[in-house]
Amino acid sequence: MPEGAKYLPRRASELVEEALSDTRVVILNGARQTGKSTLAECCLRDTSNTVKRYLDDPRSRASAIADPVAFLDATGTMLIDEVQRVPDLWLAIKNTVDRDPRPGRFLLTGSARLLGLSTLPDALPGRSETIELFPLSQGEITGTPDGFIDAAFTHGHKIRSEPSELRRRDYLALASRGGYPEAVRRDAPRRRAQFFKSYLDDIMSRDVHQVADIQRISDMRRLIGALAAQSSGLLNYSRLSSDLAIPLTTVRDYVGLLEIIYLIRLIPAWSTNATARAISTPKLVFTDSGLAAHLLTGITNDAATGGLIETFVLGELTRQLTWSHTMAQLHHYRDRDGYEVDAILEDNAGRIVGIEVKAAETVRTDDFRALRILQRRLGDRFHAGYVLYCGDQQLPFGDQLACLPISTLWSTPAP
Incomplete structure (x- = not known):
């Protein structure tokens, strides 16, 4: 969001916070420029031990590709923005939450209907909840x-x-x-x-x-x-x-x-x-x-x-x-x-x-x-x-x- 611009509260914020309280992986899905990253950051603002990874950053993307397991190593909630950019993360996330099934492990954002992408090797049945974010109402x-x-x-x-x-x-x-x-x-x-x-x-x-x-x-x-x-x-x-x-x-x-x-x-x-x-x-x-x-x-x-x-x-x-x-x-x-x-x-x-x-x-x-x-x-x-x-x-x-x-x-x- 541009500096100084007024943030318009999103009704999806309550949905995201509820899902993080009882679900291992929460996926915030929607079109580009709908405010997914801003909403995700707002939902984690008061959460301690959060780690934020932005896959639009070439360095973060290179790290995720080189060593997905190490990239996901975090004790608290990890936000991964534009997760569809590194499909290999999908299986690593599944493996991580299977070993440690605490709720709220990952908050993922994506600019595509993630589960419909052929490049993703597997879904996360029973482990994830998807919340769609549309343009402002x-x-x-x-x-x-x-x-x-x-x-x-x-x-x-x-x-x-x-x-x-x-x-x-x-x-x-x-x-x-x-x-x-x-x-x-x-x-x-x-x-x-x-x-x-x-x-x-x-x-x-x-x-x-x-x-x-x-x-x-x-x-x-x-x-x-x-x-x-x-x-x-x-x-x-x-x-x-x-x-x-x-x-x-x-x-x-x-x-x-x-x-x-x-x-x-x-x-x-x-x-x-x-x-x-x-x-x-x-x-x-x-x-x-x-x-x-x-x-x-x-x-x-x-x-x-x-x-x-x-x-x-x-x-x-x-x-x-x-x-x-x-x-x-x-x-x-x-x-x-x-x-x-x-x-x-x-x-x-x-x-x-x-x-x-x-x-x-x-x-x-x-x-x-x-x-x-x-x-x-x-x-x-x-x-x-x-x-x-x-x-x-x-x-x-x-x-x-x-x-x-x-x-x-x-x-x-x-x-």
């Missing part, structure tokens, strides 16, 4: 509760939302800012654009090459631009291959790689026996709406605007799921008749909360059509359905259905 930025998911499953359609002063242009500004701490700190659009440009360059020159041997970086860049234009849409590998003149297998490999390094996220389709007409194609979203907006600079049509607002909302839901007490999964729904629900939240009891996202400042009865169809098909499993929109107030639209301002996501306290 709106609640973390503004100091508001971020309790929508827990409130939705507790109160259903009786959830209470405060009137919002935000309108469509405000939500577009928030979506375009995104949540990377460095982008949030930059008020000037030109300076923020420079951050995103440098970020993408860094991704291409460092992260991509860490996890795969990419021969044609220009193809990867073109694919990223095309994916930004489709963010929050269904992922169509064949169309991308045809439009970009890139082999289908290459497109699939590149998309998988971009998910590993947290640039994008695939939201799985949801279905049940009650909705047999559902399709199984995943939805693709950028992890950070600000980066997607940067890639869409100059494109101002309604489809791009709607996609950006939906990407923003899905990002807020994704962040909240990492700390909400409700154990829920995020999906999307679309059937073969064309009816779709932008987000499906399903808890462990099988209850469903459906969410539609609208980039408009008004809501019509017709905006609830897909939610009503889903409600009829699911019966008692349907807990609540919301249309999140750019307007100012909450309004009922029938049994278990309501429209809510998008800001309800972060302004609502958890029960």
